[in-house]
Amino acid sequence: MSIIGSTGGDVLEINGLSIELTGRGKTVGSIVHDVSLRIGHREIVGLIGESGSGKTIAAKSLIGLLPNRIRVTEGTAMFRGTDLFTLSPKAIRKIRGKAISVIPQDALHALNPVHRIGRQVGEPLSIHTDRSGSAIREIVLEYLAKVKIDNPRLRARQYPHQFSGGMQQRALTAMAVSTEPSLIIADEPTTALDVTIQAQIIALLKDLRDGTEASFLFISHDLGLVSTLCDRIYVMYAGEIVESAQGADIFSKPRHPYTRALIGSVPRLHENPDTLQIIAGQIASPFEHDSGCRFRARCSFAEDRCANPQPMRSHGGIHVSRCWIED
C-alpha cells in the first residue's frame, strides 16, 4: 500500500510551519507550531486531531485562505518547487482550485443554493482553463459519472437542494478532481454524512486515488476512518504534530500518550459502553501555550520534565513522536 520513498520527490513538503493569531500587530496566540509534513506522489496522508487542534487552519494556509488576523509567521511549504507562502495573492489564486483543490467539510452547506450543480462543478475549469462552455459541460458530465452520480445529464441541471448529502459530497468530489490537481485537500469530507454514506465516500476516494495522479491530504478527527485509507498519518494536538507513522502503525503501536488516549476513546463493539474512555479536560487555548509539551495538563503520565521543550523522537523508520515516555 505504501509507496513512501519510492517515487522521485514529494508533492508537498511543509517545514517548521507556525501560524499565529495577531491583534494590533502583535502575536496573541499560537494556533499552529512547528509543523513539518511531507506528502509523496499519489500518497494519501492523514492529518488527525480533535476540533480546534489547528488541522484545518494548517491546510487553509497552504492555499492562502487564512481568516483575518491569522498569519503564517514561520516555515515553508514547497509545492512543485515553489514556496507557497511566498506567493502573491494573485499567484496563489492560480494554484487554488487547479493544482491544489479542496473537498470541503460539511457537504450540506458547501454548494451555492442558487446555482445548478453542473455550473458549480464546472466552475474551476472555467476559471482556470480556456475551454468552451460546451467542452466544460462534457467534462463535468464525465466526472459526475466518475463519482457514480446516476443520470449526470439530468443531475447537472438540478440545484443542491435536490441532492442528498452524499450526492452533494460526490458532486464536490467531482469538482475537486475535475482539474486533475496534484494535491487534493479533503477537509473532513464525511463529517456531515451518516455512517453508511461515509463508507461510500471513502470507497469513492480510494477509487479516485487509484485513477488519478493526485496526492491527498486527508483531514479528519476519525482515527478509524483515517487508518484504513492513509499511507501515513500525522497526529496533531493543540497546533503541534505529536506523532507520525505509517497508517497501520499508529493504531497498532501508538507511542504518544495523546494518540493512545485517542485510540482508547474509540468505542468498541464487544466492550461495555459504560467504560468508554474519554480524555479529561479540554484542548489548551492558543493563548496559554508555553514551550513545554502542550498535552501535559491532560496527560496521565505527566512529570516535571514535560515542561521542557519536547523534540521529536524516532521509533524506527518514519515513526516519530514528541514524548520522552518511550525513551
Add this chain to the structure above:
Amino acid sequence: MIRLILIRLLTFVPTVIVASMVLFVAVNVVPGSASKAALGIYATPQAVKRFEHQHGLDRPLVIQYVEWAGKAVRGNFGMSFQNAVAVGPEVKKRLPVTLQLAGMAFLVAVGLAISLGALAGFYHQRLPDVCITSIATLFGSVPNFWLATLLIYLFSLHLGWLPTGGYVPYSEDLVANLRGMILPSIALGVVSSGLLIRIMRTSLIEVMSAHFIETAQSKGISNFNLVIRHALRNALIPFLTVSAVEFGFLVGGVVILEDVFRIPGIGSLVLVGIINRDYPVLLAAAMVITMIVLVTNLLVDLLATMIDPRQVRARN
C-alpha cells in the same frame, strides 16, 4: 411557477378588499367634515343637511362603502365635491405620472442600495464600510422635502442644469420629461436608500460567511466574481422582500414631493383631497396608491421567488 402566481393573485383580492375598507373608514373618521370644507364654516345647518343628503353622506357608512366599492370596481369613482368633475378620468390621467416618478425613485433607491450595500458588506469593518454606513445613516435621516429643496437650490438655481419643477409628458418630449423627473426621483430614492443600503450590507455580510463562499474561494475565483456570481444573488433574496416594504414608504413620499416639484400626479391629488375633505378625490387617489404598493409587493415577491430555486420548487 404559474400555479404560484395564481395562488398569489388569489390572496391579492382579499388584501385589496380589506385595504379599501380600512381606507374608507379612515377617510370618514378624519376630523372636519366635507360639508364644512365645501360650503365654508358659516354654512347654515340646512345647507349642510342638503349637501350631506345630496352626496349620500347621511346614510350608514356600510351602505356608503358598498355603493362606493360597487362603482369603483367599474372605474367610477364619483364626482368631486368641490367642482363636480368626474374623479375617475382625472386619476387615470395622473396615474402614469406617479408611476414614472415612483418607478424611477425606486430604481435610484435599489441601485444605490445594491451597489453601495454590497461594497460595504464586502469590505466589512474596513474603511469603505465605515464611509458607506455613515452615508447610509445620513441618507436615511434626511427628510425628502429638505433634500429636494437642497437639490433644487444646487442643480437648478445655482448650476442651472435641471428645471426646478413642472412636468412634461414623455409622449411630448422624452428628454424634457426625464430632466424634470431626475431631481424628484433622486430626492425620493436617496432617502429610501438609507435603510436599503443597510439591509443589503447586512445581507451580504451574512452570505459572505456562508460555507459555500469558502468553496467558491477554494476554486480560485476572483473577489469580483465571488461577490457578483456567488454572494450577490443569495443576498438579494432577503433584500428584495424588505425593498418591497420600503417601496410603500417611498410612495408615501411621492405625495409631498409632487407638491414640491409641482408634478401633477396622484400624490398632489391626495393632498388636495385632504385639504378640501373631498372624499371621492381622496378615496380614489389613496386607493390607486394602495394598489400601486400592493402590485409592486406582488411583483417583488415573485421576483424573489424566481431568484431562489428552493422556493420555486417548494411552493409548486
